[in-house]
Amino acid sequence: MKQFTCTTCPNGCLLTIDEKTLEVTGNKCPRGAIFAKNELTCPKRTVCSLVKTTVPGYNVISVKTNKEIDKKLIMDLMKELNKITIKEKLSIGSIVIKNVLNTDVDIITTEDMK
């Protein structure tokens, strides 16, 4: 048995999953069962971070993944973010890295510089 706290909604249900049968208990809704199975087999996260800019008034700009990414790729993702520097003013939602690490996930801005 493994336990996870469901982060899908603010209820934060404590989920227990049987590693052999994948039976989930403790969930108040079906999304909890999906969450627990994903956490057990392939945990994913939305990642928020900062990237450097050379734009006056902005030392850094906040960015995030537009979809969840495999948790095991987060360190490689942070290395990719450290490689880039934004050189022009961008609108919120602008793509700064497309298909990062060949994951079909884009890195987008979460603040408006314009």
Ligand code: SF4
């Ligand atoms: S199991 Fe359902 S109700 Fe409970 S935290 Fe997850 S999404 Fe929310």
